[in-house]
Amino acid sequence: MNLRKITSYRPGPGMLVSAAFIGPGTVATASIAGASFGYTLLWALVFATLATIILQSFVTRITIVSGQTLGRAILSSFKSKAARIIVILLLFSALLIGNAAYEAGNIGGAALGLEELLPSAFINTMHSIVSASNLVALFLILLLLIGNVERITEFLIVLVVIMSISFLIIFFMTKPNIPSLLSGLVPSIPNDTIFTAIALIGTTIVPYNLFLHASNVHKKWQHIDQLDSAKTESAISIGIGGLVSIAILASAANIFFTHNISISNLSEMAIQVEPLFGNFAAKALAIGLLAAGLTSALTAPLATAYIVIEVWQSENKKLQERRFKYIAIAIVLIGASVNSFNIDTLQLIFFAQVANGLLLPFVAVFLVKLSMNKNIMGDYVNSKIQNMAAFAILLVSVALGLRTILRAFEIMP
Numbered sequence: 001m002n003l004r005k006i007t008s009y010r011p012g013p014g015m016l017v018s019a020a021f022i023g024p025g026t027v028a029t030a031s032i033a034g035a036s037f038g039y040t041l042l043w044a045l046v047f048a049t050l051a052t053i054i055l056q057s058f059v060t061r062i063t064i065v066s067g068q069t070l071g072r073a074i075l076s077s078f079k080s081k082a083a084r085i086i087v088i089l090l091l092f093s094a095l096l097i098g099n100a101a102y103e104a105g106n107i108g109g110a111a112l113g114l115e116e117l118l119p120s121a122f123i124n125t126m127h128s129i130v131s132a133s134n135l136v137a138l139f140l141i142l143l144l145l146i147g148n149v150e151r152i153t154e155f156l157i158v159l160v161v162i163m164s165i166s167f168l169i170i171f172f173m174t175k176p177n178i179p180s181l182l183s184g185l186v187p188s189i190p191n192d193t194i195f196t197a198i199a200l201i202g203t204t205i206v207p208y209n210l211f212l213h214a215s216n217v218h219k220k221w222q223h224i225d226q227l228d229s230a231k232t233e234s235a236i237s238i239g240i241g242g243l244v245s246i247a248i249l250a251s252a253a254n255i256f257f258t259h260n261i262s263i264s265n266l267s268e269m270a271i272q273v274e275p276l277f278g279n280f281a282a283k284a285l286a287i288g289l290l291a292a293g294l295t296s297a298l299t300a301p302l303a304t305a306y307i308v309i310e311v312w313q314s315e316n317k318k319l320q321e322r323r324f325k326y327i328a329i330a331i332v333l334i335g336a337s338v339n340s341f342n343i344d345t346l347q348l349i350f351f352a353q354v355a356n357g358l359l360l361p362f363v364a365v366f367l368v369k370l371s372m373n374k375n376i377m378g379d380y381v382n383s384k385i386q387n388m389a390a391f392a393i394l395l396v397s398v399a400l401g402l403r404t405i406l407r408a409f410e411i412m413p
Contacts, residue, residue, distance in 0.1 A: 011157045013216035014234035016299060017056060017209045018241025019156045022163060023296025024109020025102065026203045027289060028266050030245055033196050034252030035263045039177075039184030042249060044197045046185060048204035049242025051393045053235045055364060058371045058382075058390075059210050060230045063217045065380045070214035071310035073370060088311055099208060099300045103335025106300060109266060110136045110293025111339075116270050116286035137336035140297055144328050149302070153216070156298060159291045164244050166288030170273075171247035173281050174254035181250055201397070204245065207363055212303035215310070224380075297335070301328035361397045364390060 033041045059070055066073050078084045111132035130138075143152060189197055213234070221230045255273060256263055263269050266289065274282035305327040309320060368390045371382050382390070 011237060012220055012233045013213050014237030015157050015160055016153060016216055017213050018237050019160050019295035020209045020212060020299035021204050021206050022241050022244055022292050023106050024266060024289065024293050025105050026245055027248055027292050029199045029203045030249040031252040031269050032263060033200055034249040035256035037193055038253045038257040039180050039250065040188060040190060041193060041197050041200055042181065042184030042246060043187045044200040045204065045242065045245050045249060047396060048201040049238065052205050053238050054389050054393060055205065055210065055367055056213055056234050056238060057231050058367045059214050060217050060234055061227060061380055062370050063214045064221055064224060064227050064230060065378065066376050069218045069310050070211050071307050073376065077370060099304050099331055100334040100338060103297060103300050103331055104338035106293050106297035107133050107136050107335050108339050110290050110297055112266055112270065113286045113290030113293055117283065117290065133339050134336060137332055140332045141329050144301065144325055152298060156295055159295045163288050163291035163295065164240060166284045166291065167244050167247045169284045170251045170281055173277055174251050176250050176254055208303040211307045212299060215306040301331040304328065304331050361394055364394050364397065
């Protein structure tokens with residue numbers, strides 16, 4: 001990646017990946033990791049960011065070279081109709097269950113940020129009419145109804161910028177301990193950190209983001225000579241997202257771990273920040289949380305709609321557009337409904353992230369298989385270095401997954 005490519009960078013599909021994975025779930029998981037273990041698990045976020053860049057570069061290459069979105073490429077790689085049906089059912093069930101759970105947490109996180117920003121008297125009055133979470137859901141539905149994907153993408157990029165600035169302000173205000181921060185880059189998994197380490201990886205490498213990215217790459221870049229530009233945009237955008245996640249974990253370590261304060265949810269985090277670092281830091285956190293909630297609450301429905309439409313294709317473009325909006329709105333409504341039951345959605349998201357981390361080896365294997373398929377990729381099959389990078393991701397992912405399973409059966413400490 002040379003200087004000319006970096007200076008010509010313009011946010012695109014890669015920024016949607018960052019918008020998607022930095023949601024309330026990431027804020028909560030990274031914050032709890034920092035509060036509980038200091039900088040110890042910082043390496044997990046660095047690994048997850050690099051792994052995301054590598055896997056999304058595979059997605060970018062597959063999409064541009066094959067001329068197909070990821071969903072279509074996956075289905076076309078199966079010759080058996082029965083196998084394709086099984087894959088479709090697995091995709092749909094994983095998306096509907098997983099994204100509905102994520103959406104509940106995304107809406108709840110955005111609502112919490114909104115409540116922290118508005119005066120308490122106004123919030124009390126507003127609750128007699130509509131809850132903050134329902135207000136967020138209504139905003140999302142209106143945006144999906146009246147906006148097109150291009151305008152929503154532009155809105156998401158603005159939100160990512162706001163979110164990045166907010167969390168970086170908190171990071172610098174908390175005065176990080178640089179030597180301790182650097183020590184967290186050395187991989188280690190002390191007792192009781194394995195599930196959190198996997199959750200940090202699972203909150204960054206989210207399966208639906210692979211499909212979201214592929215669909216938008218397919219729209220923006222269709223020619224093979226655009227491959228380098230697409231990979232550069234993806235790497236920089238995801239790198240920015242990774243830095244924000246690292247800033248969140250480091251800030252929580254500075255705020256809570258160093259002051260021996262335990263937290264278990266975002267509400268506690270919001271309450272504890274103001275006495276230690278003042279009202280400005282508390283407002284920056286609230287803005288960041290609102291932006292994080294809105295970005296993920298928009299990308300989860302969009303990703304679901306993209307995948308369903310890729311499989312459930314129609315030659316009628318107007319019908320396709322209506323289906324797209326209906327599916328996206330349905331995910332928002334399901335998420336809002338789950339959120340209204342006052343279920344501990346952040347715990348639900350945490351376990352969903354652990355499941356994502358355990359699922360990562362299977363996703364990586366499938367991407368590597370596609371990117372090594374000469375019938376699909378031609379001269380653009382994986383190089384030896386790319387295969388080594390993919391193997392490293394698989395090795396770490398499998399090792400973490402096996403350790404989790406063995407710990408569950410108390411075979412190892």
